Amino acid sequence: MKRIGKRTLSFANPPRIFSYASVVGKKEHEGPLAAEFDLYTTDRFYGEETFEKAESKLQKTAMQTALKKARMTNEDVDHIFAGDLLNQCIGSSFGVREFGIPFIGLYGACSTMALSVGLACLFTDSGASRHAMAVTSSHFCSAERQYRFPLNYGCQRPPTSQWTVTGAGALIVGQGEIGACVPSVTFGEIQDLGIKDMNNMGAAMAPAAASTLLHFFEDTATGPEDYDLIFTGDLGSVGSQSLYILLDREGVDIRCRHSDCGLMIFDREKQDVHAGGSGCGCSAAVLCSYIMHRLEEKKLRNILFMSTGALMSPTSAFQGESIPGIAHLLQIKSD
Amino acid sequence: MFPDKKEYEKMIGVQSPPSPKGKDFVWAFCVGGLICVIGQLLFAFYEMLGLSEKAVRMAVPCTLIFAAALLTGLQLFDKIAKHAGAGTLVPITGFGNAVVSPAIEFKSEGQVLGLGAKMFSIAGPVLVFGITSSVIYGVLLMIFQGL
Numbered sequence: 419m420k421r422i423g424k425r426t427l428s429f430a431n432p433p434r435i436f437s438y439a440s441v442v443g444k445k446e447h448e449g450p451l452a453a454e455f456d457l458y459t460t461d462r463f464y465g466e467e468t469f470e471k472a473e474s475k476l477q478k479t480a481m482q483t484a485l486k487k488a489r490m491t492n493e494d495v496d497h498i499f500a501g502d503l504l505n506q507c508i509g510s511s512f513g514v515r516e517f518g519i520p521f522i523g524l525y526g527a528c529s530t531m532a533l534s535v536g537l538a539c540l541f542t543d544s545g546a547s548r549h550a551m552a553v554t555s556s557h558f559c560s561a562e563r564q565y566r567f568p569l570n571y572g573c574q575r576p577p578t579s580q581w582t583v584t585g586a587g588a589l590i591v592g593q594g595e596i597g598a599c600v601p602s603v604t605f606g607e608i609q610d611l612g613i614k615d616m617n618n619m620g621a622a623m624a625p626a627a628a629s630t631l632l633h634f635f636e637d638t639a640t641g642p643e644d645y646d647l648i649f650t651g652d653l654g655s656v657g658s659q660s661l662y663i664l665l666d667r668e669g670v671d672i673r674c675r676h677s678d679c680g681l682m683i684f685d686r687e688k689q690d691v692h693a694g695g696s697g698c699g700c701s702a703a704v705l706c707s708y709i710m711h712r713l714e715e716k717k718l719r720n721i722l723f724m725s726t727g728a729l730m731s732p733t734s735a736f737q738g739e740s741i742p743g744i745a746h747l748l749q750i751k752s753d
Numbered sequence: 754m755f756p757d758k759k760e761y762e763k764m765i766g767v768q769s770p771p772s773p774k775g776k777d778f779v780w781a782f783c784v785g786g787l788i789c790v791i792g793q794l795l796f797a798f799y800e801m802l803g804l805s806e807k808a809v810r811m812a813v814p815c816t817l818i819f820a821a822a823l824l825t826g827l828q829l830f831d832k833i834a835k836h837a838g839a840g841t842l843v844p845i846t847g848f849g850n851a852v853v854s855p856a857i858e859f860k861s862e863g864q865v866l867g868l869g870a871k872m873f874s875i876a877g878p879v880l881v882f883g884i885t886s887s888v889i890y891g892v893l894l895m896i897f898q899g900l
Contacts, residue, residue, distance in 0.1 A: 468861045568858035570825050571875065572834025572841050572850045574777070577770040612758035613765065621765040625755055659768045664755060 423637025432599035437488030443584030477513030501530035529727030555586035556697030581691035587702025606630035620657020626743035651701035651725035652680035654694030784840030821849030
């Protein structure tokens with residue numbers, strides 16, 4: 419691995435994606451990507467007693483499915499990188515608890531999938547892991563009660579608000595010959611342009627997405643035209659438009675090559691999700707289904723995948739702090 | 754270069770779709786009005802049963818709060834409130850919902866530290882400032898009546 423430019427990490431022997439799996443909830447399975455997911459549940463408790471346990475089960479099931487698809491056992495994976503949105507990351511620690519695999523818990527809000535895959539790639543490239551797994555999840559009900567109001571509280575959601583995806587995605591990387599590879603990773607810096615509205619997270623995250631993308635283009639001396647598609651995690655409609663405008667100022671236009679996982683996973687007109695989907699599970703579930711399928715089918719050959727996160731907490735929001743945004747980028751190629 | 758915070762705020766203001774205020778106002782007016790009509794009908798009903806005016810004034814809000822609690826438990830209140838907004842929030846039904854919804858949600862953390870502790874997490878500030886302002890009002894009334 420070597421560093422190119424200011425902050426892009428480029429692999430001489432790019433780690434390969436051996437296996438991936440996605441598990442989603444009912445609403446996600448009613449959306450446009452229904453046929454892409456491995457498993458789904460119509461029960462918001464997923465057979466458990468609490469929403470938190472349900473979220474852990476989403477992660478656990480995604481990991482088990484990814485292992486099964488790769489015909490691997492727990493012994494074959496040396497490290498798990500996992501994260502979620504819950505306080506103290508309990509979605510991950512309880513999901514990973516029974517696996518007996520060294521666990522590295524991460525918090526990057528909704529950017530955690532790209533963060534965990536990026537770190538898993540570094541671990542396998544350095545030889546620290548033979549195979550490493552990255553998994554993240556979110557659950558609408560567990561996120562609502564932590565960040566907003568109880569489910570049955572009668573309130574109105576503004577048009578800029580986003581709907582937390584119930585879902586998880588797990589992915590196994592390692593050194594090998596087959597499968598899509600990750601030639602480079604760019605970890606982003608925090609960008610905060612003063613947005614304080616927790617109901618407009620797309621706007622808070624767009625500057626971070628623009629910054630990471632511009633750094634990647636500069637470091638690699640490439641532009642949008644060099645990639646089939648650029649996926650962002652969960653900018654939603656407002657965040658995507660803001661990203662276009664911020665990039666326009668730098669003379670970069672990604673409009674015809676951009677898709678946002680938050681806009682792909684739901685039908686905004688029919689599913690009443692306002693500005694789109696969000697959450698750690700949003701970009702994870704779309705990466706581990708639609709995107710990986712298209713890369714395997716070679717319909718996509720060279721893409722950028724950038725998860726975006728809003729690093730606030732209810733405490734910081736009540737204290738009047740603005741929302742720090744973050745974005746991490748993976749380049750994924752199928753050859 | 755990225756815009757400064759002020760410029761970005763302006764930019765986001767243009768990008769962010771506003772709430773459909775006209776539609777919201779009509780919904781709130783109609784549903785809020787309907788709840789008041791139901792309250793008035795209940796008033797007449799209890800009077801018809803021969804309750805004293807004082808008892809009727811207690812019975813009507815109790816019935817409305819009970820109805821709001823029941824609808825919250827049946828997961829219908831939030832579906833109505835999604836459209837009605839302030840129409841269901843401002844009448845006493847909003848108070849019922851604000852107490853019952855966290856009670857349902859947080860019972861997973863136990864009867865005492867979950868249900869008991871979180872039950873007034875939304876309605877608590879309403880009580881604190883409602884009671885405080887009524888005390889201030891009472892003191893002022895006493896002073897001015899005494900003068």
